[in-house]
Structures are given as C-alpha cells and as structure tokens.
Amino acid sequence: MSGAAAPAGIVSGVTPTEPAAWLAELTAGVATWSTTDEHTAAAGADRSGTRQAGLPSVVVYAHTVADVVHTLTVAHRHRVPVVTRGAGSGLAGGATAGSTAIVLDLASMNRIVEISPVDGLARVEPGVITADLDRAAAGHGLFYAPDPGSVAISTIGGNIATNAGGLRGAKYGVTRDAVLALDVVLADGTVVHTGRDTVKGVTGYDLTALFVGSEGTLGVVVGATVRLLPRPKGQATAAAYFSSVDAAARASVLLATLGVRPAVVELVDGRTLAAIDDLRGTDHATRGAAFLLVQTDGFGAIAEIEVVAESLRQSALSVEVSADAALALALAAARRDALPAIEARGRVLIEDIAVPRSRLAEAFEAVTEISERTGIEIYQFAHAGDGNLHPIIVIPPGFAATEIPAHVQAAADEIFALALRLGGTLTAEHGIGRLKAAWVEREVGPEAHRLMRGIRALFDPRGILNPGTSV
C-alpha cells in the first residue's frame, strides 16, 4: 500500500516487512507517509547535533487535523510513541526520534488561515514558517514579534512548543506573550480548543500557557491564534565595541536604567569576533574585545537611540549610530555572523542559560573561566536585554556525531549549575528536549517536578507523546 498526494520530493513508503498491526492501521488512514530509511532518518533528526538509537518506524506527513487525530488515535490504542515535528530546527533534541517511534511531521499544514488587522491577530496552521507569517502581517502594517534566529526555517508550531524567544524579546516578549488561543489534539485523539480571540480573558486555568513550551509532551498543536502588533515605524541602531566583555555587559545593564526600551540588545564576545574575522575576513577583533548591538524602534526610535549612544559612550571604545536601514544591516553583521562563524569551527553544542540581567557580566566571566580551566572551546553571545546567554561549545573532532563526549557534558553541566547559582535557568528559550531532561528536577525542585509529571500523566496517561523529552 502506498500513500497518495505526497509532497514534492517525498516518495511514499511501502508496507514494511515486519508484521506490525498498527502500521497497517495507521497508514490506511493518512494520505502521506513513508517508511523508507531515507525519510525516517531525516525525520528523526533535529539541529541539536544528537540522534537517538535506531530509525523511527514511519513518518506521517500530516495535511489535516484529521490526519493528526487518526495518527494519535492509532498510536494511543497501540501504545506507540509519537514524536511531533515542525521544521526540526530545535536545539534540544526534542524532535529527535528513535526506533519504533512514529514521527508526526506537521510542516505541510502551513496555511495562514486568516489575518485580522482590526483585531490584531492571525489564525495559522502549525507548519507555517515563522518568517512567512511575519511577511504576511507586514502586508497589513503589522508584525509577528517573536523572532528566533531560526525565523526563516522554524515553524510556528515548533515555536509554540518550545516557547521560542528571539532578538526582539526584550521589548516584545516571547512566544507565550503572542499566543492567544490553540487547537490541540490530545494523546487519545480528542481535540480541544484553549484560550480565545480576545486580548484578555481569565476564564478558568490558562491551558494555553501550559501548552506553550510543553515540547510536544501534552498534545499536538494543530492550530493557533496569534497576536500581531503594529509594525514599528522607524528603527535606529547603535553598534559599540568594548575593551572587555565585562565592560560591554555592564553597559548593557545600564541601558535598563535610562527609561528607554530598546527592541534589541545583543552582546558578542571577543572569541566569537575573532571567529567571524576568520570566516569573513573582517576586523572586528581589532576594534574591541566585545561587541554590543542595540536597536530601538517605534515613533521615538531616533530620540531613544541618542539616549542609548550617550550612555554607551561612557565606557565603549567606539560607538556608531545609524537610522538608515542598509547601514543598520551592516552594523548588525557581527551579531548575524556569530553562529555561522562558530559552526565553521566544528560541531557545536548550543547552550541557552538565562540569568537576572544584573548577573550577566558574572556569567560571562564564569563561563570563560570554565573554558580556560577545562581547555574546552566555548564561544559566547547573549540576548543581553533579557539576560539570555548562549555559550556555544565546540566539540573537539574525533567523536561520533551522535555522541557528546563526557568532558564536554561535564563543562555543560558546570554551565547549568552556574545558571542556577546566579538565580537563573538552564534554558531560556530552546527547551529541555532530551539533552537537559536530567537537569529539570535540579532546577525546579522535587515538588514542582512531581506536579509537572502529574500534569503530564493526566494529559498523556499512556506516555506516548515524546517520551524522554522535557519533564
């Protein structure tokens, strides 16, 4: 039996040789699916650089809510694990799938159903690419605020499942703040609607917030009503170099006391600047040992950037300001190129701690100390406006692609412990996934962990949704 209406490039699977009763039942009810190694291998990987043992049994390419309902109904009846997947751009292993799992790929459910300019909202299917929604909103003078670095590839469903942050988070909040209502298919195939189309509402518990960030463990998001905001008029940029990360971090903290609300405050460390120079032939590292990018937007963008620049000049080696879009893009290059430049050095493990803003300088320093002491290469950049630091560990060559070497994990563990010690969290926006699951209890405590597990068992009594991920 083969599926029909496969998306371009997808060849549907053939009936597998192993006599799995559920597989026949599953594939009989969905149009597009595959069991070929090529497809299941691709569907079982994300961007975390890790894999699970074995290949998933089948990948279902859902096109409709009915496909999702059918998949979960069959999986529930036969107790087969289901790994929901958006674009697989996740960095925590949440969308990785191993043997026997069903991968439920939602990328084809990618219609923007409605944009309502007056109500400032959009109704979307989960597979819509984040940047596509923002582009569509722009047509109405609006924007979709959450902008993870992966906007061009990640899906809204994945953003919701991970409560993704982004560059503009300091001013406009994270994905949770943008989600008004959800349609969710529960583990047994029941469809529930949470939230409402109104900006406010307090009827009952906030199930919408509960699903946001639940990493596919409580249900599958098949529809979302998200908030769109007026697209800010005007934008201004300041780019500054500092003699040390410490000075840059302190300058970024001072910005919070100026009565202005920058949309973007990004910090890049000296080691990363050197990597960018290597990759692009630029001269960032000669201009300073740390880089700070600040953007303001809205009617007061220019007035605000003046205030920002004035403050930065107190401690920076140099400050450049521009309200010109093309120039701003050039100034922002050092931030944009950071990850590609580090990735050019080897396989990376992207960490994602957050600390209270005031502890940012301390966090940078402590991570540097860990790097120096262990000899492990660690680069750092941060969404400084919200205290979110990304230490990027380059895994030395010579290890299998599925493996995180013990000494690298030990350094990562030290970074997590540091985040907790400074009153922060081990993951600000990427999620627990599989990679950090062992750490949840240490952060939230046994009481909260027990409650979270209780909630999970309530939504998914048979434990079929993303087992091993999150709480």
Place this chain on the structure above:
Amino acid sequence: MGCMTTSTAVLHRLRAELGSRLSTDPAELQGARADRSGYTAPGMPLAIVRAESIADVQAVMRIATEWRVPVVPQGAATGLAGGGAGSDGAIVLSTASMNRILEVALADELAEVEPGVINQALSDAVAQYGLVFSPDPASKAISTIGGNIATNAGGLLCAKYGVTREAVLGLTVVLPDGRMLETGHRSIKGVTGYDLTALFTGSEGTLGVIVGATVRLRPIAAGTVVTIGAFFDTIVAAAAASAAVTAARLRPAVMELIDHEALKAIDAFNGTTLSASGGAYLLVQTDGGASVDEADRILAIVTGAGGTAELTIDPEVGERLLAVRRSVHPSLAARGEVLIEDVCVPRSQLAAMFGEIERIGAKWGLSIPTVAHAGDGNLHPNFVITPELALASGEVPDVVWQAAGELFRAALDLGGTLTGEHGIGVLKKRWLRDEVGTDSFDLQRQIKAVFDPLGIMNPGTMF
C-alpha cells in the same frame, strides 16, 4: 454531631499553632463572607487566620489537610466574582498582613514581595527609581498583589503594558498539603518544564496559596502624557472611533469608553452635565517619547469619526479627565448594589457588543451602564440593584441573572469570553463549561485534582 467535634478540634489546633492570628469573632466572620461582588456566601466560616509568615500558611494548610477542612485564601477581598468570600465551615486564610516588600532589584527591574502588599504601595515604593508596577486595576489602591496574581488582574494600561501574568516572573506557593513550591526564576526568560507560574496566575486560590512573588517593574514612560477626551452622539460611534485608532496601528496607553447611562450616573453623583454634551465619551491617553505625535494622529481620527474632542498636555487637566472615568463605580454604587460584569470581545466586535447590551437592557427593562477598556475589547456592563429591584433576601434578582446570562452568551457568540479580568469566582461558574467546552472543563478539573487531591482549596470557586 460529628462535624461539631471536628470543628472544635480544628479550632483547638489552629489556636495552638497560630495564637492571636486566629479569630472567631462573629462580626469578623460575618464580614469575611463577602467580597466586593455583591455576593455573600451562605452559612458562616469556621475561622479567620491572618497569616504573618509562610510558616503560618503552612500550618493552616497542614491542619486543613489533616481534617479535610476547606480553605478560602483572601487578599483585600476587593474581588468582583465572589472567589474570596468565606464559605460555610471554611477557614478564611488572609494573606493581607504579609505585606512586606522584601527586595527591589533595580538593575533587574524586579521586586520580591509578600502577597499582601497593596498594588499601589509597590508602585509608590519604586517611583523614586523611575519604575512602576505595571498592572493597574482600578482597585490598585486597595487590592493586594497576591489577589491581583490569583485573578490575573487587568487594568487601564494593559492593552499597551500587559496584564498581571506578564509581570510575574516567579511565585512561592504553599500547596494544599502544606508543602512549599517555588515556580519560575529571577531571569526574564526561562522554559524549563511546564509554566506553573502561568498556571497559578488566575487560578483564584484553587490550586494553592501564593505566599511570595517575583514581579517585573517597568520604567515609567518618558515624555509628555497627552490626554484626549471626546464626546460622541452614540456609543456605537465612539466604539467605532476607538477601533479606528487601533486599526491605524496606534497603541495608546489608555483608551476608555463610557456610555450614556454611565455618564448620567456620574452627573447625578458629581453634579456635572456630561450627559448633555453627548451620548458617549471616549478617553485616550498616550505616553512615551512619541506621545505628542501619536496623540495628534489620534485626535485627527477621533474628530474624523464625529467626535467633539479636547486635547491636553496639562497633567492636572489630564488627571481630571481620568477622574471622570474613575468616578463611574462610586456613582453607580450610590444608586444601589452594583454587579460589575466583565465580558471581553475581539476589538472588532466592540460596537456589536454595545449593541447587544442595549438590546438586552431594553428586553429586560434594565439600565445597564457600561464602560469599556476599548484597547483590549474588555467591557464592564454594570447591573445596579436599586432599592426597587432589591430582594429582601439580599440575593441577586432573577431578572438580573437572566439578563447577565444573555450578555455572556452574546459575548461568546461574538468570539469573546465571559470574563476578561475579574475571574470566574463563584458567580460565573455556571457558564464556565459553556465557554471552554466539556473536554477542556474536565481537563481543568483534573489539573486541580493534581494539585489539590482532597479538594480543600477554595472549593466552590471556579468549578
């Protein structure tokens, strides 16, 4: 009678552990039966405990768990849904005396507070640093932050600055069995595990007792505060003007609508003549660096939509215009017991909802003065139980419930919700299932059972 012995034993234990924080004074118990919703719980609470520490709260919950006694958390009892009203046989657990601001962290723009801190007191304490606690319910001078969190309170500014949920980073909670739980963190972001902080926010005391909170502060907006007041012939025209403002992608800090019935009540109370100047009033305020520019655009839209507007940058005049809005509640309260409803609809449906309110008022022969936070589609239709309407029993007359029921259904039909900020409490629970659906309703009840397996936390509220 078995329960007599139970209550005696419970009181004995409470007194032993809490001493003078326990009260069984009949007058006080009587007072604890009500909040500001107009609802008074039947029967009589067992006792009131005015907790002064987390240990006090834990002691109460342990005793309550041991003896299966219901507990009703209470802040300032300004709630408008009956959620904090002490029910028959319950221990009323007041957190109002736990009112210390424990820390203000300037660089992190956050504060650690006990739950009994009055909303305005926190803003007053941080004003010297140019900061403010954003959530601004009209009750901010009298309500507690714990109560604000438990109800996820909104306010005038929340279209621009968000509701209470957006201001809460972390919570300390005592669970029904007396164990303590910390949720969230001091960092602004964090996605470790499920968002228990959001789950407790708006849970109306049904999952646990909030004994501490880490809340965000925000800088007081720089720049001139500009206020616009405009009269319109009809409330529908005024609502259309407010929709035009948001459709023009402008985000004023305040945008409030007052209908004609409410204007008349204000006139009667204050001796003013506002109701002669028009059939509805729209009040808009802009703040921040570009406030003047924004206000100019808004003024053009408002006058273009038929409004007779005045604009002021004089803070005193602005304050006076805002005072008009704030006097709505006292004006109505002077006429009788007020039931404040709280429906919220998509902004585009605001005019339609006003139309429904007029229709329902005419159908049931009731005057329903209404104000609205227009920026977020949140309307407060008020039922005033005048002496002519009042029942001897003190209960809400049936005609009011009939009309309120129709109001809720109209809001749901327009894609809205029955409560935008006050909560379900006791008064709206008969409509909860209608809004969320049976599956979601069942899930919510089961979530409650995960936290409160014995069902002792504020039973009768929400479900």
